[in-house]
Every structure is written in structure tokens, then in C-alpha cells.
Amino acid sequence: MLSYARAGEHNAVRSSFEDGHRSRMVTHLSETVVRTEALTKRYGGTLALDRLDVELSAGQVLGFLGPNGAGKTTTLRLLMGSLRPSSGRAVVLGHDAWRERSAVHAAVGYLPGDVRLWPRLTGAQTLEYMRRLRGLTRPAGPVSDLDDVAKRLGVELDRPVGSLSKGNRQKVALLLALLGDPPLLLLDEPTGGLDPLGQQEFHRVVRERAEAGAAVLLSSHVLSEVERVADRVAVIRSGRLIMLESLEELRRTARHSVHVRFAQPPPPGAFDRVPGLTDVRQDGAQLRCTVQGEIDPFIKTLAGFQVVDLVSHEADLEETFLALYGHSDGDERR
Amino acid sequence: MTGVTLTAASDTRAPVLRHTLATQRRSLAVWAVAVAALIGLYAALWPSVRGNTGWRQLFDTLPKGYRALFTVGGNIDLSSPAGYLGVELLAFMGPTLIAVYAIGTGSSGIAGEESQGTLELVLSTPITRGRVLIERFGALAAGLAVLGAAQTAALLGFSAALGMGLDPVRIVAAGAALALFGLFTGSVALAVGAATGRPGPARATAALLAVAAYLINALAQLTSVLGPARPLSPFYLLLGNNPLANGLRVGPALAVAGVSVLLVGLGAVLLERRDLT
Numbered sequence: 014m015l016s017y018a019r020a021g022e023h024n025a026v027r028s029s030f031e032d033g034h035r036s037r038m039v040t041h042l043s044e045t046v047v048r049t050e051a052l053t054k055r056y057g058g059t060l061a062l063d064r065l066d067v068e069l070s071a072g073q074v075l076g077f078l079g080p081n082g083a084g085k086t087t088t089l090r091l092l093m094g095s096l097r098p099s100s101g102r103a104v105v106l107g108h109d110a111w112r113e114r115s116a117v118h119a120a121v122g123y124l125p126g127d128v129r130l131w132p133r134l135t136g137a138q139t140l141e142y143m144r145r146l147r148g149l150t151r152p153a154g155p156v157s158d159l160d161d162v163a164k165r166l167g168v169e170l171d172r173p174v175g176s177l178s179k180g181n182r183q184k185v186a187l188l189l190a191l192l193g194d195p196p197l198l199l200l201d202e203p204t205g206g207l208d209p210l211g212q213q214e215f216h217r218v219v220r221e222r223a224e225a226g227a228a229v230l231l232s233s234h235v236l237s238e239v240e241r242v243a244d245r246v247a248v249i250r251s252g253r254l255i256m257l258e259s260l261e262e263l264r265r266t267a268r269h270s271v272h273v274r275f276a277q278p279p280p281p282g283a284f285d286r287v288p289g290l291t292d293v294r295q296d297g298a299q300l301r302c303t304v305q306g307e308i309d310p311f312i313k314t315l316a317g318f319q320v321v322d323l324v325s326h327e328a329d330l331e332e333t334f335l336a337l338y339g340h341s342d343g344d345e346r347r
Numbered sequence: 348m349t350g351v352t353l354t355a356a357s358d359t360r361a362p363v364l365r366h367t368l369a370t371q372r373r374s375l376a377v378w379a380v381a382v383a384a385l386i387g388l389y390a391a392l393w394p395s396v397r398g399n400t401g402w403r404q405l406f407d408t409l410p411k412g413y414r415a416l417f418t419v420g421g422n423i424d425l426s427s428p429a430g431y432l433g434v435e436l437l438a439f440m441g442p443t444l445i446a447v448y449a450i451g452t453g454s455s456g457i458a459g460e461e462s463q464g465t466l467e468l469v470l471s472t473p474i475t476r477g478r479v480l481i482e483r484f485g486a487l488a489a490g491l492a493v494l495g496a497a498q499t500a501a502l503l504g505f506s507a508a509l510g511m512g513l514d515p516v517r518i519v520a521a522g523a524a525l526a527l528f529g530l531f532t533g534s535v536a537l538a539v540g541a542a543t544g545r546p547g548p549a550r551a552t553a554a555l556l557a558v559a560a561y562l563i564n565a566l567a568q569l570t571s572v573l574g575p576a577r578p579l580s581p582f583y584l585l586l587g588n589n590p591l592a593n594g595l596r597v598g599p600a601l602a603v604a605g606v607s608v609l610l611v612g613l614g615a616v617l618l619e620r621r622d623l624t
Contacts, residue, residue, distance in 0.1 A: 093471060095623040115473045123471040129464030133370070145362035146472035189468070 044071045046197050046228035047092065051101035054087050054252075061087045063252045064101060069230055071196065074223045076243030077232040084252040085232040086126045089201050092230070093123055105197065119147075122190035126201035126232070128182055132175025136168055136185040143189050163188055165214050179206035187215065191222070198222060198229045204238060216242045236267060237327050268328040269308065273300040276319035287314050303328065363469065363482035368489060371452070375490050378448055379497035385444070386498060389435045390505035396431055412569050424592075428511035432502070433589035437521060442528050442586065445494060446557045449533030452490055454549040456483035457614075458540030461624060470623065477615045480541050484611050487533045495526030502591075513591065520595035524585040527603050531581045532557045534607035538614030544624045557582075581606075 047069040054062040062084045069075045077085050090096045092103050094114030103110035105117040130139055140159075163170060168184040169177060177185070183206045190198060198219070204212045219242050223229050233239050239246055248255045275298045284293055284300065288310050293302040304311050304325075315323070368375075406414065406425075424430030457480060460466040469479060499522035506513040532553050540549035560582040567577035577583050584599035 090623075093467075095467060095470070097620075097622055115475050118471060119473040121471070123468075125464075125467055125471075127464060129468070131370075131465055142362065142366055143468070143472065145359045145366075146469060146474050148359045148473060150359055 045069070046071050047103070047105055047230065049088075049092075049101065049103045052088070052091060052098055052103050053100045054084075054091060054096060055099040060252050062091070065249075065254055067247055067254065069197075069228050071228050072223055072226050073245065074219065074229040074231060074243045076239030076246040077230055077249065078234070078236060078239050078246055079232075079249035080234055083234075083249045085234075085249060086201055087252075088249070089123075089126070089199050089230070089232060092199060093117070093121065120195055121197045121199055122192065122195040124186050124190040124198075124200045124203050126205075128186040130174040130182060130185060133173055135173055136163075136170035136177075136188070139174060139185060140170070140188060140192065143192055147193050149193050159188055159191060162191060162218055165218070166211060180208060180211060183207055184211065184215075187218075191218075194227075196227055198227055198231075200229065200231045202232055202234070204233070212238070235327075266306065269304045269325045270328055271300075271302055271304055271311070272322075272324045273315065273320060274298060274322040275300070276321055279318050283318075284311075284314060287311050361482055361485070363474070363479050364485045364489075367456075367483060367486035371486070371490060375493055378444075378490075379493055382441075382444065382494055382497045383501035385440060386432075386436065386501040387505060389432060390509055390511065393428060393431060393509060393511060396425055412566075427592070428506070428513055429517065429589070429592035432513075433591045437525065437586050437589060437591060441498070441525050442557075442561070442582065445491070445525050445529035446532045446554070448494060449487065449491060449529035450536045450550050450553045450557070452487050453533035453536030453553060454540050454546045456480070456487065456537045456540060457618065458544055458546040458549045461540075461544045462546055467623060476618050480537070480611065480615045480618055484534070484537060487537060488530060491526040491529040491533065494529065495522040498522045498525060517591050517594050520590040524590040524595055524600065527600055527607075528581060528585050530607045531560075531603050534610045538610040541611075541614035542617035542621070544621070 045068055047067065049065050049067050051064040051066060052062060053060075053064055065084075065088060067075070067088075077088065079085050087096065091098055092105060092110050094110045094117060097111050106120050108116040110117055131142075134142065163184075166184045166187070168188060169181055170185070174182055174185060183203070187200075187203060190200065200219070203219075204215055207215060216238075219229055219231065223244075229242075231239070231242060246256075278298045279295070279300070281295065284290055284295070284302065289305045289307060290311060291303045291305065293300070295301075298321075308325075425434070457466065460469065466479075470476060499519055502513060502518045502521065503515060505511065506518065535556050536549045536553035539552045540546060543549065560580045563573055563576050563580040564583040564587060567573040567580075567583070577587075578599075580587075581603045584596070584603055588594075588596060590596075
């Protein structure tokens with residue numbers, strides 16, 4: 014059974030795609046879906062992306078992590094062939110992303126970072142238009158479960174998109190990316206505007222696609238999001254890849270800001286020797302500090318006191334990077 | 348969520364063209380009615396113009412430059428319906444209206460969608476950039492054909508109703524001439540928009556060229572300096588002979604259509620090579 018049912022005009026695209034080493038039904042998990050080779054993009058004098066080398070295999074979710082303006086969107090748009098590389102290249106399923114973008118697009122579901130839809134079309138009409146653009150005569154095979162995904166995410170498909178909230182527009186855009194059950198999903202900050210439940214369901218959908226064999230590149234500036242869905246993480250900053258690590262390694266460098274209220278003020282210096290604790294500020298019965306890496310020693314220490322309230326949140330990435338590398342964006346640039 | 352079907356079969360031919368026409372359906376209808384209403388207004392005035400020789404005398408007292416601006420050939424023939432409508436409709440108002448429509452439609456084709464951010468979504472599918480441009484050009488041509496047909500139908504109707512006795516073949520010629528003038532200005536807007544991605548410059552360039560075409564034709568009648576440039580003016584080539592009285596000059600009309608296609612082709616090449624904004 015084919016997952017694509019294309020009309021005549023896109024036949025060339027389909028056959029070149031199927032003649033290649035890939036078929037949707039036979040998924041080799043080790044197969045490379047995306048490969049960039051010293052991919053570089055310059056805008057005038059600004060280096061937006063500096064010799065990026067990344068690989069992504071089928072069935073894998075790669076979290077693309079970095080603060081805003083780091084080059085995530087630039088990378089995804091290079092992979093889509095929207096931008097021409099200044100040097101280097103991106104290869105998607107054996108096709109050059111710039112020169113053979115049609116062939117690439119036949120295999121990619123794309124969720125842009127800044128979702129803009131036709132305000133007067135309903136979600137269903139938008140899907141229908143995109144399906145025609147994709148040359149899908151009908152949603153054969155797994156695509157028909159789009160109805161199911163729409164229900165799970167609670168998408169309002171019968172209202173004009175312009176009247177929807179940002180989160181609901183985002184859900185429509187996600188359905189557009191899933192259209193045709195593409196073997197590669199490029200998702201640029203996909204959960205922006207989604208409520209926590211919507212995010213959770215969305216992450217589940219992404220995982221399911223990956224388990225069905227799709228490769229997923231998901232960009233985010235939130236570590237916890239990437240943590241939930243990604244198998245591997247590429248961290249990018251000022252257009253440069255700083256690490257391409259497993260999540261374990263990244264988690265070890267993760268930082269949390271913690272705010273604790275005690276029933277009685279703990280004795281001064283009670284937290285001086287807890288490993289991974291920095292920026293300790295104790296003010297009577299209140300403690301503010303930053304925990305890096307394992308939080309367990311800190312929790313064990315806290316257990317010795319009566320705790321009234323505990324608030325912990327993930328430090329934002331820019332903070333983490335500054336702590337890790339100790340210099341600002343400007344120093345990174347050459 | 349009920350009643351939404353995502354499973355029906357789709358017709359995937361010319362998706363951009365059909366989407367564009369579907370979204371423009373209502374505004375295109377309004378434009379067609381406006382064109383017909385304008386012609387109705389001029390036609391209704393015809394009986395009073397015919398019997399009034401004072402107009403003619405007034406016109407003859409105007410300076411030659413002024414006359415050149417408001418007529419196509421510098422001469423005015425208000426004694427026949429074809430001459431009257433040639434001056435009133437084809438020398439200024441008609442081309443202005445059609446250019447406004449065409450420039451708006453042309454600039455929104457690529458640049459408009461790009462600045463709204465929806466082009467990226469369209470181009471995330473296997474459809475090529477060139478294909479989107481061609482289908483947008485097709486939608487522009489189809490819209491102009493509708494307006495040309497509206498003018499033709501209105502002229503046929505009012506001519507019959509008011510006994511103006513206009514030649515049906517020349518009525519069609521006038522409709523085609525106007526639509527082709529729109530095709531030229533719209534193609535400039537579409538091509539510049541495709542090359543730059545910016546609707547403002549696309550509109551400005553097209554409007555500038557439309558005004559230049561108009562002024563070159565008008566001023567060439569006053570000064571011999573502009574004489575050699577006159578055959579380069581699409582305004583002169585299409586409307587310079589008052590097609591309502593004298594028919595369409597087929598060669599020049601094809602030349603204007605050919606240049607329009609060439610411009611869009613050039614736009615396609617530049618669109619293919621540039622970064623999307």
C-alpha cells in the first residue's frame with residue numbers, strides 16, 4: 014500500500030523518490046534522512062550559520078536547541094530550500110535541498126516558526142488546499158488518521174483560521190505538516206502558543222510518527238521540551254553547533270533556579286557544601302539558589318529542615334550557556 | 348468537529364490558479380459590475396452629448412497639450428458613439444481602472460503572499476516556484492478576461508438598448524485592448540514582486556510604467572523628441588487608434604502580450620534563484 018496518492022503532475026517527483034533507496038513501508042532505522050555538510054549562511058556581513066554538520070536518521074527525533082536568534086530557523090529554511098547556502102550543502106533523502114527542493118518537499122512536512130495561514134479559510138479548507146498543492150488526490154493510508162490527530166489535539170477545523178487563537182492556529186499548522194505522512198518532519202518551535210495539555214498531546218503525536226519511522230527535527234528554545242521528545246540534541250548558539258550530545262550529557266549541565274521557604278530560618282552556612290549549588294542567597298527563612306546537574310544532594314540537604322514551599326524552574330538557555338561558556342554572543346563571533 | 352471530512356477525493360489540477368480565483372471571486376464580481384456601471388453612465392450621457400455642439404467648441408478652444416492628454420489621438424470625435432466612448436472610456440478612465448485592478452492582483456501574486464508569510468507554506472509542498480508564478484499569471488489573465496468580457500457585454504447591451512449602433516467586432520476589440528493593457532501592467536507588478544518579494548516596489552514600478560506609457564503616448568503628439576518612443580508605449584500600441592472605432596491592431600497587441608509573458612518568465616528565473624524572505 015502506498016502512503017502517497019499523487020496526481021499526474023507530481024509523478025516525476027514520486028518516482029524519483031521511490032526509485033531511491035527509500036520506501037515508506039520499509040524503514041531502515043539506520044538510514045540517514047538529513048545530512049548537512051559545513052552548511053553556512055551569511056546575510057551580508059552577518060554569519061547566521063557557521064559550518065553546521067548534523068545528521069539525522071529515520072525513526073529519530075533530533076532536538077535542535079538554542080536561544081532565539083541562534084540560527085535554528087535559518088537551518089530549517091536551508092533544509093527546505095527556501096534559502097540558498099552561502100557554502101556547504103544540505104542533503105535530504107539523497108536530494109540537494111537547494112537544487113532539488115521539489116523532490117525534498119515531497120518527503121517533508123514543515124511547520125514554520127512563524128505560522129501564517131489564510132485567515133478566511135477554515136482549517137478544513139486549508140488542509141484541502143495544501144493537499145491539492147501536495148498532489149494528494151485522497152489521504153490514503155496513514156493520512157486518514159489525520160482526523161484522529163485533529164480530534165486528539167482538539168483542532169477546530171470548521172472555523173475560519175483568522176478567528177482562532179494562536180494555539181489553535183498552531184494545531185492546524187501541525188496537521189498541515191503531517192499531511193501525506195511524510196518521512197521527515199521539520200518543526201520550528203512547534204509548541205509556541207499551545208497550552209500544556211496541547212503540548213503533551215503534540216509531543217505524543219511526534220513520538221508516534223518517529224516510532225512509525227519518520228525522522229523529526231524539532232527546534233526549540235526550551236530544554237524541557239526537547240528533553241521530553243528528543244533522542245538526540247544539537248545545541249546551537251550564534252550560528253555555531255556547540256554540542257551534539259545525548260540528553261544525559263545535557264541534563265548534567267542543566268540548571269535550575271530554586272526558591273525555598275522554610276518554617277524556621279536554617280542556620281547560616283547550612284547549604285555551603287552542597288555540590289552543584291551556586292548563587293546562594295539566604296534571607297531569613299528564604300533561600301534562592303541555582304542548582305546545576307544532579308539535584309539529589311540538594312534535596313537530601315533540604316530534607317533536614319521543615320520546608321513550607323519549594324519552587325524550581327529551568328533556567329533559560331541563554332543563562333545556561335552563559336554559565337557554561339562564560340562569554341556572551343559577541344565574543345563568539347569572528 | 349462534526350461534519351468535517353478530510354477524506355474526500357480532491358482534484359489536484361492547477362491548485363494555485365483555482366485557489367486564487369476562488370478567493371478573488373467576490374472582488375472580481377464587484378470590479379466587473381463597476382466596469383459595467385461606468386459604461387452605463389457614459390452611455391446614458393450619450394443622447395445629451397450628441398445634441399450638444401457646445402462641447403465640441405469648448406474642446407477645440409483647449410490647448411493642444413491638454414487635448415492630447417485626454418484623447419488618444421489628439422483629435423476628438425464626439426459626433427459618433429464610437430468616438431465619444433473612445434475618448435471617455437478608452438482614453439483614460441478604462442485603462443486607469445484596469446491598471447489599478449491588474450497592479451493590485453499582480454503585486455499580490457507572489458510578493459503579497461510572501462509578505463503575508465503564506466508563500467512559504469505553499470512552497471513547502473512539491474509544487475515549484477515557477478509553477479506558482481505561472482498559475483498566478485493565469486489567474487491574473489483570467490481576471491482580466493472577465494473584466495474585458497464585462498466591458499464587452501456592457502457595451503453590447505447599452506449599444507443595443509440606446510441604439511448607439513456600435514460595431515460588435517470592434518466592441519470585442521476594445522475589450523481585448525483594455526484587458527491586454529491590464530495584462531502588461533499586471534505582469535510588471537507580478538514579475539517585480541517575484542524578483543524582489545516586496546509588494547511596494549512591485550506596485551510602484553508597475554504604476555510608474557503605466558503612467559509612462561500613457562504620458563509618452565500623449566506627449567509624443569506634442570513634441571517630436573518623444574516621437575520615436577511612442578511605438579514603445581503599450582498604451583499607444585493597444586489604445587492609440589481607438590479600437591472601438593478602428594479595431595484592434597493584432598501585431599502590436601501580440602507584441603504587448605509577448606512582452607508580458609517574457610517579463611513573467613524573467614520573474615520566474617529570478618524567483619527561482621533568490622532566498623525567500
